[in-house]
Amino acid sequence: MTETLYSESLKVKYKCQDAEDRFVVIKVTVELQTTTSPLHRKDLLVRLTDDKDPFFLFNLCLGEEDFQSLKTQQGLLVDFSAFPQRFIALLQQSHSEESRESPKFLLQFVLEESSSFSTSNSGCGILKVIETNPFKHLTHLSLNFLHGNDSDVKKYLASCLKTTLENKLSETEHDLGQKLEKTRQQLSCKSQELDQLRSEAGGKSERLTTKHAQELNMEREKALKVKVQFQKRYDRERKDLDSTYQKNLRQKEVRLSELENVNKELTDRRYRAEATIREQKAKLASLDEEHRRCRSDLQQSRRENSSLEAERHSQEKTIQQMKTRVAVLEQELLDKEQLVARITSSLDASQQQKEQLDDRRSEQQIQIRKMEATIKTMSDELIKGNEIIKKLQDELRGYMGKVKIKNEVTTRQEKLIGEKEQMAEKTRKELEETTNKLKNSEDETMKLKDQLETALSKLEESKNLLKTNENVINWLNKQINEQHLVSRMNPPPQPLPSHPAPHPIPS
Numbered sequence: 001m002t003e004t005l006y007s008e009s010l011k012v013k014y015k016c017q018d019a020e021d022r023f024v025v026i027k028v029t030v031e032l033q034t035t036t037s038p039l040h041r042k043d044l045l046v047r048l049t050d051d052k053d054p055f056f057l058f059n060l061c062l063g064e065e066d067f068q069s070l071k072t073q074q075g076l077l078v079d080f081s082a083f084p085q086r087f088i089a090l091l092q093q094s095h096s097e098e099s100r101e102s103p104k105f106l107l108q109f110v111l112e113e114s115s116s117f118s119t120s121n122s123g124c125g126i127l128k129v130i131e132t133n134p135f136k137h138l139t140h141l142s143l144n145f146l147h148g149n150d151s152d153v154k155k156y157l158a159s160c161l162k163t164t165l166e167n168k169l170s171e172t173e174h175d176l177g178q179k180l181e182k183t184r185q186q187l188s189c190k191s192q193e194l195d196q197l198r199s200e201a202g203g204k205s206e207r208l209t210t211k212h213a214q215e216l217n218m219e220r221e222k223a224l225k226v227k228v229q230f231q232k233r234y235d236r237e238r239k240d241l242d243s244t245y246q247k248n249l250r251q252k253e254v255r256l257s258e259l260e261n262v263n264k265e266l267t268d269r270r271y272r273a274e275a276t277i278r279e280q281k282a283k284l285a286s287l288d289e290e291h292r293r294c295r296s297d298l299q300q301s302r303r304e305n306s307s308l309e310a311e312r313h314s315q316e317k318t319i320q321q322m323k324t325r326v327a328v329l330e331q332e333l334l335d336k337e338q339l340v341a342r343i344t345s346s347l348d349a350s351q352q353q354k355e356q357l358d359d360r361r362s363e364q365q366i367q368i369r370k371m372e373a374t375i376k377t378m379s380d381e382l383i384k385g386n387e388i389i390k391k392l393q394d395e396l397r398g399y400m401g402k403v404k405i406k407n408e409v410t411t412r413q414e415k416l417i418g419e420k421e422q423m424a425e426k427t428r429k430e431l432e433e434t435t436n437k438l439k440n441s442e443d444e445t446m447k448l449k450d451q452l453e454t455a456l457s458k459l460e461e462s463k464n465l466l467k468t469n470e471n472v473i474n475w476l477n478k479q480i481n482e483q484h485l486v487s488r489m490n491p492p493p494q495p496l497p498s499h500p501a502p503h504p505i506p507s
Contacts, residue, residue: 002034005084006028006088006091008095010094011095012024014026025051026056027048030088032044042063043062046145049156057147057148057156058125058145059145068080091129093105094106103132105130106130107129109127111125112124126142128141128143157309158306161306176455176458179458187448190444190445191274197441208423208427208430219416291466301470305477318487346474354464357464361460397421
């Protein structure tokens with residue numbers, strides 16, 4: 001188990017052979033590692049890194065036995081359990097005095113290159129905590145660090161790359177999740193408003209039907225009284241009018257039943273459209289699962305790429321030694337021409353994958369067009385219903401024109417029919433208002449579908465980005481493998497033993 005006690009970037013005075021002293025910013029990480037098997041022990045891990053140079057890595061592993069020798073050599077007065085906090089306190093005090101012209105506490109790092117010429121990264125460094133005063137510089141603590149080997153550098157680079165990628169992916173998932181949740185909430189709200197409007201329209205139609213029935217009964221009673229008074233004179237005309245009125249009433253009732261059937265069909269179609277939306281949501285969930293699997297595969301490929309990148313770095317050092325031979329350079333030029341041809345073929349393969357993704361996107365667009373066509377047919381049927389209502393109104397007006405020719409009794413009945421027409425006009429207006437509200441709710445549904453389509457397109461773009469990153473990783477792997485094969489086919493000449501050049505440290 002590892003516990004991080006301190007991690008901060010500090011200003012350090014850097015000393016190196018054959019170079020001037022300068023101040024650099026180095027990140028100091030202090031960790032406490034506890035192991036229980038096979039024996040219970042605690043180790044203090046200190047790591048020095050530089051954000052500008054990924055190959056700058058120095059490690060220190062200090063156990064209890066090592067601390068006893070360090071305590072004896074440097075005359076320390078604290079135990080191993082209290083040493084980490086004392087060390088962190090010295091680092092914090094040095095950090096607080098960085099901005100001063102003459103700080104009291106100063107950190108100094110001295111790089112000592114090794115005499116071995118096997119690798120250019122070999123060497124060690126000494127980190128000193130120095131207290132300055134006008135009389136003397138006192139060294140409170142001096143720690144020896146070893147430069148990280150290839151495996152340590154690979155692990156450090158892999159951890160940095162993993163942290164960066166996880167942060168980017170988590171931000172993308174968070175944004176897409178918020179947009180999808182907002183779209184779902186808006187869709188549920190609009191569905192509730194649509195149900196409420198339909199229930200209100202049904203209640204109004206029932207109230208108007210009962211009211212018209214009551215008024216019809218009242219008018220029938222009045223007609224009976226008029227019939228007793230003018231039965232002999234207007235018997236035949238009354239019978240004709242009653243038969244015509246009953247016929248129109250039956251036609252209106254039949255038409256009302258037809259409109260109710262149309263309304264039921266439209267409701268069924270809306271339910272089918274909602275079922276289609278649920279299916280699309282299920283498909284979106286499956287696409288999210290596929291996206292997570294692709295992300296895990298990408299992380300594994302990037303870990304492999306980091307190891308291959310370190311191997312490529314060592315091979316580049318070998319190529320630096322091979323530059324002394326002109327013949328090797330000519331062979332390398334021929335190999336690079338072949339490499340360009342292979343890269344071109346890999347780009348063609350990536351273009352084919354892009355075309356396949358475009359085909360999948362076109363299929364999803366076809367499905368969305370089908371849903372839009374279904375909603376359009378529903379709106380066309382509502383328009384036809386309005387046209388039928390207008391035709392009935394025209395017939396009613398013609399009927400009223402004929403009734404005006406009749407006598408005074410017919411004139412009274414005409415006035416009553418005019419009142420009925422006004423009530424029918426009010427009913428038509430209310431029906432038109434309900435139809436407009438239904439159209440507005442359908443428009444809101446279309447907007448929500450557009451937002452859902454936008455979220456799906458963004459998800460496709462993130463998948464395309466993952467595909468592109470995988471193609472780049474594959475291309476880098478191929479290039480590293482080919483460079484490795486070239487170095488094996490043309491071994492470099494054995495160089496004479498010499499001291500390696502010092503490893504550059506960025507300021």
